[in-house]
Amino acid sequence: MVQRKYLIVLTGIALSTFCQAQKDYARKVVDTLASPYMEGRGYTDNGDKKAATYIHSQFKSFGLLPFGTDYEQYFKFPINTLPSKVEVSVNGVLQPPGADYIVVPNSCSMKGTYKVKRLTRTILFDKAKLYEFTHEDLKKQFILVDDTGVTDKKEKEVFQGLVYNPFKAKGVIVLCNKLTQEMSDSVADYAFLYALRKSKFDSATTITLDVENKFIKSYESQNLIGYIKGSVQPDTFIVFSAHYDHLGRMGSVYFPGANDNASGTAMLLSLAKFYSEHKEAAKYSMVFMSFTGEEVGLLGSKYYVEHPLFPLSKIKFEINMDIMGTGDEGITVVNGAIYDAPFHDMQRINDSLHLLKLVKPRGQTSNSDHYFFYAHHVPSFFIYTMGGIKAYHDIYDRRETLPLTDFDNVYKLILNFAEDISEHRF
Template identity: 35%
Template sequence: MDRLKRKAVLFFWILFVVSVSSYAQQPDSLLLDSLRVEGKVLVKTLSSDLFWGRGYVNRGDSIAADYILSEFDSARLDTVYAHTYTHNVNVFPDTVELAINGQPLRAGVSFLVEPWSPSIKGDFEVQYISIQDFLDDSVWGGKIRDAKDKAIVIDKKEMEGLDPEEIKKLKDIFDYLRFHEDNPAKLTIFLTDEKLTWSVSQKVMGKPTIVLKTNLTGDKLKKVSVHINAELIQNYEARNIVSQFNSAKSDSLIVFTAHYDHLGMMGLDAFFPGANDNASGTSMLISMARRLGMISRDSLDYSVAFIAFGGEELGLVGSKNFVKDSVLDIGKIKLLVNLDIVGTGSEGITIVNANKNTEVVNLITELNDQYGYFDSIQMRGEACNSDHCIFNKKGVPSIYIYTRGGVKAYHDVDDKAETLTLDKYSELVLMLMQLIEMP
């Protein structure tokens, strides 16, 4: 970076500190623009293919952890360290191929392999079973037996208009097909016209399952060719990354968290960037950490910690291990703010656990009333839908903030940096920095 650029960055940092310390005026547009540009650079970096989707193929999560560790270290706070833990994970490191009636299909766009699926390779005849067949107790058992060594095809588009009891019955049968080894079929393919949404799994279970997005009806599928290579990695080593800035007055903590892991790769072609989920929240931690050192520690009533968790998409594994291993004394945490999916904001923000944390919610509302950061702040009750949950269960005052509006991409190949607006990235960073300085 040349001298002019360094001066510009320093100018923006000083402008930021003046803004968050004075509470005297509306945030400067130059400040907001500069923060948003910074956020876009960070999100673009974290969601680039250099990080392999921050999942477990090619240790993408570990590459991301190294990057975050370096960024926290560059912020020149007091302590930066990694907390290591292990978990199992099922991955699809290379071949994921599917052809229907001889036509190859595109992984991640036309189909997904359910994350618990084992490996499979071969050409299979199709046994189409209609939804009405499954609802007839005199029919569906025989249909499944007839599917021995075939691919069962189920058209979920046929489920429209079913009542709750029928849907529950189908779920039980479908779970049998997915998860039980005594299912005589070789694999199951579900047809859908809905958005494809993927996840990750710590286990391998049952028979291979594929979700195929298509306008075809089940009776039109005649032949399936599939080659899927799955690998269960046991005791995979993962990390949480922690940075802390110590107040001169107190060792009580305000903690900001975000998970940095995402879904990674499904084979060599299906790349899940995870820009909104959750490169956005991770970038926000870095933006805040970069600026915290510009604030006098004498002015802070509480110390501040930033934690970037791994393993959230696997079931909050990183935060569970963090609390289990007593990495921090959670009794010292005055407030934990979790940031997950914060890359939009045109419709406002939502605060989860608001009903249990009225004091901080009132502070946030007052700041928004004064500065007009968000058009709307909605309140939700308790929900165990991100890393705050583990701390909330231990009695730590914890809220979870996410933004609303804009792109709807989620757990798919379209959650990209180039389509993420970061409408209220700057405003949320600024508000949280103000929250740090409030008594």
């Protein structure tokens, strides 16, 4: 490998600083996208469309070019939502949604009061007891899954399988220590809830539900893609991506998704802003992709790589950003363990500019939008920040508590890394 100097020539002027105006801009993006108006950027109350309209306006203000007639790339997918009523009572007492429980959105509509039967390790792994447990008609009852005392890996797997309702109960409540909401593209024939172990659900003997689901067979959503034309080699591309969608609503509560991924969108837009103000820094064409459908299963990026707007082989590098809101413990670079040379470049940039506490390599994962690029042989990194607040896929991932601790340092690292990719061949 050739020894390189890390002198930031062209972009150095701006890269050594991250001024108040830049900070203010990133904060404003997070505050806007995580606001109640955006409805959690899901598929109820046009949350995704409101977010897309905002991102469109930002792209436009930076003068980004569209590949076709506009930035939007539309496509459709099925989605189950809980847009209106989600009310759950335990032993006759109404429970706080989002705080003590979540209804997972593969649940069907349900209205009524049902008996709750507790399923523990002692019952599940004892044939006689399990026979007795399942002998009763569970179709009209809820199972309360309590995995206390389960440490064995195989036992854990059996417990995890209970979310699929193998005993055909009316509903399943899984006790847990942290609520983590998901998305679903299908509807089950039972209700599925997660509830905090330390909540009233732990002592539930009856449960009363008034839940309404709305299944949308073909919901139209949109990716947004814009670029700054390269000044030296415009037919080669560096792609920055971040998903803007989140988990939407669950009845009366919404999931703000400040860290996941209003923060990544703020980074994407900050980078777009930088290149729009420093066009000379874009030797290659710099592409900005704002994906939808990530939380449903990487749908936006999957659709994109299957319907690319320019040949994927022309992408020099793809940098995906998801969860940019902290950084106290540094960053993890997914694929850093695969693309050795670029990763070491990033580490050296970090060391020489004294940016982050740690730049940690990780192998391949399929947990964000870099995945389908990587699967299509596009060199790609997925960067996420570590440390700080632990809110994730819950109602506490809020703008008010998102610190953006090392946002400026991650920004500098990414810009310098992109500059380096332009300068060198890996």
